Amino acid sequence: MNIAFSKHSLTQYRVFMGYRYLAYQLELKQLLLQLKSFGLLFLVVLGSSVLGLILLLFLGLGKIIDSSSAPQYGAQMALFYLLLQSVMLSAMKSAIKNSHQRLFQRTIARSVWLYLVDIKLLTLSNGWLIASVLIALDLTLSQWVKVPHFIVFMLLQFSLGVLCLYKPSALVYGFLFSTILVLVPIHMQPLTYHMSFALLFALSLFVPVVNVNGRIAVSSLFGFWFCYLLNHRWTLVWRVSLLLCVFMASAALINERADLVAILVILAMAFIVLFSSSLQFDCGRVYEQYRLFFKTCERERAFYISQFLPSILLFLVATISYSVIFGHSHSVLFVIGNMWCVLQVYLAQKKPAHYALVWIAFTAGLLALLN
Amino acid sequence: MIEVIGLNKQFSDNVVYRDYNKVFSSQKVCIDAPNGQGKTTLLMMLAGLEKPQSGTFLFAGKTAKELGKEVALATDRIALPEFLTARQIIHLSVSTLGCQWPEAVISGFNFSEFLNTRFDALSSGNQKKCQLILALMRKAPYLLLDEPSAALDQTSIQYLLYLLDFYLADKPNGQIIITCHEPAPFVEQGFECISL
Numbered sequence: 001m002n003i004a005f006s007k008h009s010l011t012q013y014r015v016f017m018g019y020r021y022l023a024y025q026l027e028l029k030q031l032l033l034q035l036k037s038f039g040l041l042f043l044v045v046l047g048s049s050v051l052g053l054i055l056l057l058f059l060g061l062g063k064i065i066d067s068s069s070a071p072q073y074g075a076q077m078a079l080f081y082l083l084l085q086s087v088m089l090s091a092m093k094s095a096i097k098n099s100h101q102r103l104f105q106r107t108i109a110r111s112v113w114l115y116l117v118d119i120k121l122l123t124l125s126n127g128w129l130i131a132s133v134l135i136a137l138d139l140t141l142s143q144w145v146k147v148p149h150f151i152v153f154m155l156l157q158f159s160l161g162v163l164c165l166y167k168p169s170a171l172v173y174g175f176l177f178s179t180i181l182v183l184v185p186i187h188m189q190p191l192t193y194h195m196s197f198a199l200l201f202a203l204s205l206f207v208p209v210v211n212v213n214g215r216i217a218v219s220s221l222f223g224f225w226f227c228y229l230l231n232h233r234w235t236l237v238w239r240v241s242l243l244l245c246v247f248m249a250s251a252a253l254i255n256e257r258a259d260l261v262a263i264l265v266i267l268a269m270a271f272i273v274l275f276s277s278s279l280q281f282d283c284g285r286v287y288e289q290y291r292l293f294f295k296t297c298e299r300e301r302a303f304y305i306s307q308f309l310p311s312i313l314l315f316l317v318a319t320i321s322y323s324v325i326f327g328h329s330h331s332v333l334f335v336i337g338n339m340w341c342v343l344q345v346y347l348a349q350k351k352p353a354h355y356a357l358v359w360i361a362f363t364a365g366l367l368a369l370l371n
Numbered sequence: 372m373i374e375v376i377g378l379n380k381q382f383s384d385n386v387v388y389r390d391y392n393k394v395f396s397s398q399k400v401c402i403d404a405p406n407g408q409g410k411t412t413l414l415m416m417l418a419g420l421e422k423p424q425s426g427t428f429l430f431a432g433k434t435a436k437e438l439g440k441e442v443a444l445a446t447d448r449i450a451l452p453e454f455l456t457a458r459q460i461i462h463l464s465v466s467t468l469g470c471q472w473p474e475a476v477i478s479g480f481n482f483s484e485f486l487n488t489r490f491d492a493l494s495s496g497n498q499k500k501c502q503l504i505l506a507l508m509r510k511a512p513y514l515l516l517d518e519p520s521a522a523l524d525q526t527s528i529q530y531l532l533y534l535l536d537f538y539l540a541d542k543p544n545g546q547i548i549i550t551c552h553e554p555a556p557f558v559e560q561g562f563e564c565i566s567l
Contacts, residue, residue, distance in 0.1 A: 214487050218459040219466035224452065231454035292420050292449045296505075297467040298439040 016109045020098055020117045027095035057128070061135055065147050067190045075193035076182045078153055079175070080248060082160055082197075085128040086171055087241045089164045090234060096121045097165060122161050129157040152194035160201065169209045174201035221299065221306040228286060229310065235282045236314075239275045243318050246271045250326060262370055265328050269337050270363040272322065276315035277344030283307040284349050308345055315341040336366075372396050373417065373513065373546060378426030380412060387412055388423070397563035398539055399547045401554045404567040410550040411448055413567070414515045417548070418444040430513060431544045445499075445506035446517035453491035457482070457501050460490060464505050473508035479530045480504065495522040507534060512545035514538060519549055520556070532560050 060077055067074020089096070097118055098105060105114055123129065132154045139147070163171045177200040181193075188196070218227055229236055250268045254261055287307040294303035319337055323329035340362055347355045378391040387409035402410050415421035417428055419438035427434065435441050451460055465472055477483055480500045485493060493501065499522050506514060514535075520528050535557075539545045551557060554564045 213454075214456045214459075214489075216459070218455060218463045220463075223459075224455075224463060227455055227459065228452070289450050290452055293451055294467075295420055296418070296439065296444065296449060297464055299467050 012109075013113055016105075016113055017117055017120075019108075020105075020121065023098040023101065024095050024121055027098070028092070031091065031095060057131055058135065061132060064153060065135070065150050067149075068146075071188055071190045071193060072182065072185070074190055075188075075197075078156075078194065079178050079182055079197065080244065081128060082156060083175060083241055084245070085126065085157060086160055086164050086175075087238050088128070089122070089125065089161055090168070091238065092125050093165060096125055118165055119162070122165060123158075126157065126161050129154065129161065132157060147190075149190040149194040152191065152198060156194065156197055156201070159198075163201065163205075167205060170201065170204040170207070173204035173207045177204065221302055225283075225306060225310055232282070235279065239279060239314065242275050243272065246275075247322065247325065250322070254326065261328065263367065265326075265330070265333065266366050266370065267363070268322060269319070269333060269340075270359070270366070272315060272318045273337060273341045273344055274359055276318055277311050277341050277348060278355075279311040279314055280308065280345045280348035281352070283310050308349075311345045311348075312341065372429075372431055373548065374429040374432070375413075376427040376429065378416070379424045380409070380416065380421075380426070381424060388426070391426070393567075395546065395548060395565075398545070399535070399557075399560070399562040400549070401557045401562040401564045402548065402550045402567060403552065403554050403564050404550075408567050410567065411446055411517050414444055414446060414517050414548065414550065415448060417513070418442045418515055420444065420449070441511055442513040442515060443506040443509040443511035444515040444517070445502040445519065446515075447502070448517070449502070451490050451498075451501065451505075454489065456487050456489050457493065457497075458486040460501065461486075461504060461508075465508070468509060470508050470510070473504055476504050476507050476534070479534070480527055496524060496527070499523055500527060503531065507538075510542075512542045514545070514547045516547070516549040518551060520551060520553065528556060532556060536560060 060081060064074055064078045064081065067077070094100065102114075132150075136150065136154060139150075144151075160171060160174075163174070174197075178197050181196055181200065213227060213230055216223060216227060216230075218224055246268050250264055253264050257264075284307060287304065291300065291303065294300050315337070319334060323334070343362075344355065344359060347358055373395045375391060375393045375395075378388045380386075380388040380391075402413075404410050412421060416423050416426075419435075419442065430441060452463075455463070461473070461477075464470070477486070480503070482497065482500050482504065485497050485500075488497075490498065490501065499519070503516065503519060506516065519531060523531065535547055538547060547562075549557060549562070554562065558564050
């Protein structure tokens with residue numbers, strides 16, 4: 001009787017797992033389709049450099065493992081990895097949890113199954129953790145003894161994935177506290193750093209969520225866009241994370257190859273333009289969605305113009321930050337960058353099919369001008 | 372009085388209006404027509420939110436110069452920012468239009484307790500109330516309401532009828548046009564029921 005019941009349950013679970021896996025695949029396909037606005041760009045630039053990106057991923061992991069000589073740098077790198085992982089998982093969260101059909105799932109499966117499949121799909125989706133595990137499997141016992149912090153790092157990778165699914169607010173607080181920790185110039189061992197991260201993220205679980213959204217008085221277009229970005233922070237978070245990537249890569253490369261600084265600055269500028277101007281794809285959609293509402297408020301023209309401001313502001317903040325951090329402020333490049341960003345924003349709005357092509361041509365043109 | 376002259380409107384191959392002429396002479400008009408006949412589209416065009424291929428709209432015998440000030444429309448077709456609370460949406464409209472905060476209408480619809488709820492979390496009835504509040508607070512001479520009683524509870528319908536009863540008291544040239552599939556309560560309040 002019991003065996004028959006268990007078999008039946010197992011079959012049910014498998015059917016449910018099959019459904020979730022199908023939903024996961026379908027939603028991921030949809031997610032990839034959304035990247036079509038970058039289509040050509042991803043194929044031409046990122047597509048050809050996938051191998052390089054994977055190598056960089058392992059190179060970074062190497063720095064995290066072997067951080068005894070520079071623990072603070074290693075800790076910063078680890079935190080940066082965790083941030084990128086969280087950004088990626090946040091993008092995939094809906095696919096992992098099959099969020100849109102969550103209530104339906106509850107009607108056909110036990111609660112525990114839902115969480116079990118969530119964790120399975122989360123592990124499957126976490127390429128960053130898989131990369132760490134691959135490296136971990138390659139380590140010998142004597143090497144393990146020297147890098148105990150790497151175990152904590154992998155545990156953090158897994159735990160932050162779970163937080164991303166069920167308690168994203170803790171993720172935000174945890175990153176905030178941990179960033180402060182890695183920026184404070186104190187000497188700590190790598191293990192202490194990683195244990196501190198774990199502690200900070202654990203404590204973040206108990207920090208209450210502050211909902212500022214409803215408390216903001218929206219009386220202008222500025223308030224409207226502010227609330228939009230606050231409620232759709234994902235559109236900014238992934239861009240800011242990638243901009244951080246650009247900044248960190250710049251710092252490392254300028255340090256290694258000071259002779260290539262001109263090329264590196266142009267490349268950094270190109271990516272700043274790319275990540276900031278692409279925000280227009282989102283803002284353009286918002287404009288289309290609420291155009292009629294603002295027309296009834298007699299603010300259609302102002303609303304039209306305002307849709308371009310988030311991209312331009314992001315570009316200005318990123319460019320000025322880059323100039324301040326790296327001390328490479330060049331007025332001509334700044335003006336060119338501004339004009340380029342405006343052009344890309346225009347293309348994102350009017351001719352999205354040409355967006356990627358123009359960006360590549362412009363980047364290649366600027367690099368060619370250097371020679 | 373609103374007059375529609377020679378209206379032509381089509382969406383790709385779907386012709387909604389072909390050389391359509393109509394005079395809405397009553398002060399309170401209820402348009403009753405089957406789904407897909409273009410009731411909402413007509414209201415959208417009257418409010419200047421959608422453009423016809425050709426045709427003219429006359430308001431009291433003249434083309435409106437400032438449609439935004441003369442016509443107020445409540446319809447599901449105007450997407451409201453779903454990430455804002457009802458209070459923020461109303462506040463934004465009040466600020467941009469320079470109206471007064473519609474305290475009386477909000478409490479009349481028993482909407483006060485939902486002001487701090489995000490628009491996408493409101494029930495369909497409360498979303499409808501929010502649309503109605505936004506249109507009514509403008510006090511425009513021409514009030515166009517698309518399915519105003521849809522999803523509303525009986526108390527709210529009664530309050531809406533009460534408001535509409537007095538709406539034109541200070542607007543001698545004003546007009547209320549609604550679309551409705553259940554016109555009986557509106558007809559009882561003096562609305563003339565017409566087909567398209």
